[in-house]
Amino acid sequence: MLQNLWEWLLSRVFGEGMASGVAVRGTEFLGKEISQAVHREDQEVTRVRLRAGESYTVVARPPATRRERKLAKSERSLNRKFEALNRPTKSQLRSARKLSRAQRRIGPATPVSKRGRKRAQKEAALGRRFDQKMRPSKQQLKVARELTATTNQLDASRAVSLQLARRKNRIRRRRTKVTVYD
Structure with a gap:
């Protein structure tokens, strides 16, 4: 009934003919x-x-406070x-390639021969250089410390807001009993 009224109203607004039919279908x-x-179906979160x-x-987190939003952005x-x-630099990649090449070459050489000892020394030197290049810089360590501190502050702030929401919305009734039948 309502659908027929709607179609009648739209045909009155747009008139008769093919153009009105297209307009009616478009508005519908x-x-x-x-x-x-607007009316979305429920979404299954988990089974x-x-x-x-x-x-x-099921615990729903309260909306983020200004402090939480600021910490999350940070x-x-x-x-x-x-x-x-922490992305590898060109020099780190180059050093890694050289070390890999030296390690491949040291494999077939016998360790007691002169060539084997020379390759082992070169591989050890390249290994030390690679370790030196891969050592985290002061800036990397500083950013890692700041990130850890910020994450801890954010987690603490979220825990406090969740605790306050639980305390505020405490329900004064008996818990519902759920019976599960298999």
Whole structure:
């Protein structure tokens, strides 16, 4: 009934003919899309199979406070910076290739021969140089410390806000009993 009234109203607004039919179908399509966007179906988060005596608790986190948003933004920024600093540099890659080549060459050589000893010495020197190049810089260590501190502060802040929300929304009724039958 309502659908017929809607079609009649749209035909009155747009008139008769092919263009009005297209306009009616277009407005109906847009109406359906809008209603689907507004009235979304429930989304399944997880499936849990409970046994007798088990319980399952779902905790929804309260909205982030200004401090949490600021800390989260800082954490994302530090994370990007940390990842950028930890990308291997050209000299580190070059040193790794040289060390790999030296280790491949040392394999077939006998360790007692002159050539074998020379290759072993070269491999040891390249290994020390590689270790030196891979040592984290002061800036990397500083950013890692800042990132750890920021993450800890953010986790603590989120825990406090969750605790406050639990305390604020405490329900004064008996817990519902859930019976699970297998």
